[in-house]
Amino acid sequence: MEKRVSKSKKQLNHKTTKFLHSSHSFYYLLFFMILFIGISILLYFHASSLKKQYSTREMEISELKKQLKKEKKEYQVLVDDYHKYQNLDSSIEDIKKNYFKKIKEMEDAIIRGESDKKIAYLTFDDGPYYNTYRIFDILDQYDVKATFFTTNINGEYCYDNKSENCWIRYPEYLKKGHTIANHTYTHAIFRGLYNSTDSFMDAVVKQEDLVKELTGGYVTNILRFPGGSPTAKNLKDPIIERLRERGYGWVDWNAKDGDGGRLDSREQAWDIFTSSIDENIEVILFHDYNGITTEILPDAIDYLKNNGYQMFPLFYESNMIHK
Numbered sequence: 001m002e003k004r005v006s007k008s009k010k011q012l013n014h015k016t017t018k019f020l021h022s023s024h025s026f027y028y029l030l031f032f033m034i035l036f037i038g039i040s041i042l043l044y045f046h047a048s049s050l051k052k053q054y055s056t057r058e059m060e061i062s063e064l065k066k067q068l069k070k071e072k073k074e075y076q077v078l079v080d081d082y083h084k085y086q087n088l089d090s091s092i093e094d095i096k097k098n099y100f101k102k103i104k105e106m107e108d109a110i111i112r113g114e115s116d117k118k119i120a121y122l123t124f125d126d127g128p129y130y131n132t133y134r135i136f137d138i139l140d141q142y143d144v145k146a147t148f149f150t151t152n153i154n155g156e157y158c159y160d161n162k163s164e165n166c167w168i169r170y171p172e173y174l175k176k177g178h179t180i181a182n183h184t185y186t187h188a189i190f191r192g193l194y195n196s197t198d199s200f201m202d203a204v205v206k207q208e209d210l211v212k213e214l215t216g217g218y219v220t221n222i223l224r225f226p227g228g229s230p231t232a233k234n235l236k237d238p239i240i241e242r243l244r245e246r247g248y249g250w251v252d253w254n255a256k257d258g259d260g261g262r263l264d265s266r267e268q269a270w271d272i273f274t275s276s277i278d279e280n281i282e283v284i285l286f287h288d289y290n291g292i293t294t295e296i297l298p299d300a301i302d303y304l305k306n307n308g309y310q311m312f313p314l315f316y317e318s319n320m321i322h323k
Contacts, residue, residue: 100315107319110280119281120309121320122146122301123253124288125183125224125260126153128169130161135288135297136176142301147314148173148288149183149224152210160289170214179313180215181222182207182248189227197238204243221316223250240322249321251314253285257300259293260285269296274303282309283320 109115124135127148139146150170153159158166173180184193185206192199204223211220223243225232229252232239243250257263257273269292276284284300286293304311314321 100317103312103315104317104319106310107281111319116308117280118307118309120255120277120304120311121281121283121314121318122286122311123149123181123224123251123283123314124286125149126151126187127288128158128166128173129154129289130158130164130166131291131294132166132169132288134294136172138294138297138301139178140176142298144301144311145177145179145313146311147179147181147222149181150207150211151183151187151226152185152207153187167214170211170218171216174215174218177313179222179315180211180218180220181224181314182211182220183224184226185210187226189231193226194232194235197235197242200232200235200239201242201246204246204248221247221249222314222321223248224252225250228252244323249316249323251283251321253283254279255282256285257293257296259287259290263290263292266292266295269293270299273300277304277307281320283314 103119106115106117107119110117110119122139122144124132124146127150132148135146150173154166156165156167158164170180182204184200184203186193186203188203193203194200208220211218225236225239229236229250240250255273255276255278257269257276259269263269273284273296282304286297288294301311316323
């Protein structure tokens, strides 16, 4: 009996041990299956995330390529425009040279007595002023180009309207086709300008630099002595020599309306003006600050046209420019 019970216990222990081993294997297997599934799910979502990121990056790269292509096109347009403008500037210079060449030929024919044409060069001293706008408007109305002898005697703000900046006139002179000329930086006739050749040339160079700065590089090469060349007295010849060395010509005038002195009336200015117009090539002195000059200017232009004069801006090669 005991043997039989012992045998049964052994069999039971063996079966229990076998079951436990089998149970452990199942749980191990189940654990690894769950772990595998979990890792697979994580890998799937990670792969999906990477795929989305990759897709996003592809789209970003595609957009960057499009942007780069667009910017390359825009850059090329800018380069092409730059070359066009370079060519345009060159063309404008060629047109100006040919324009002044024809005027010079006209001057030569007049001087030789081979032409009955007449030329008038309108010149305006001492600006820019706020009133220069009114002068611009009149010249535009008549399609006349003139020469402006500029100075910085009044500084940046207009003498005749201190709330207005007058330096902005400088690029406008050129846009409208006028000639900018040098009238010295200070115009200080009685305050040191004519103390020496050096003091005069310093004022010339300072005005030249100001014009370059305010116009983006325009180089003046025509000068008018403040007060006229006789004002320089014994310094005139040495100053002219120094001007010549710097590439300048100079000019006075042979007609005027008297606005550089005292004018009491429009009639007085008109009489002075009309009585001074007696040559076939006239360089006419005006001042763009003067109200009477502004008032008679339309009539003065009509008078010149009616008497056969063509009006041009001065240029360095002109016979009227002393060199």
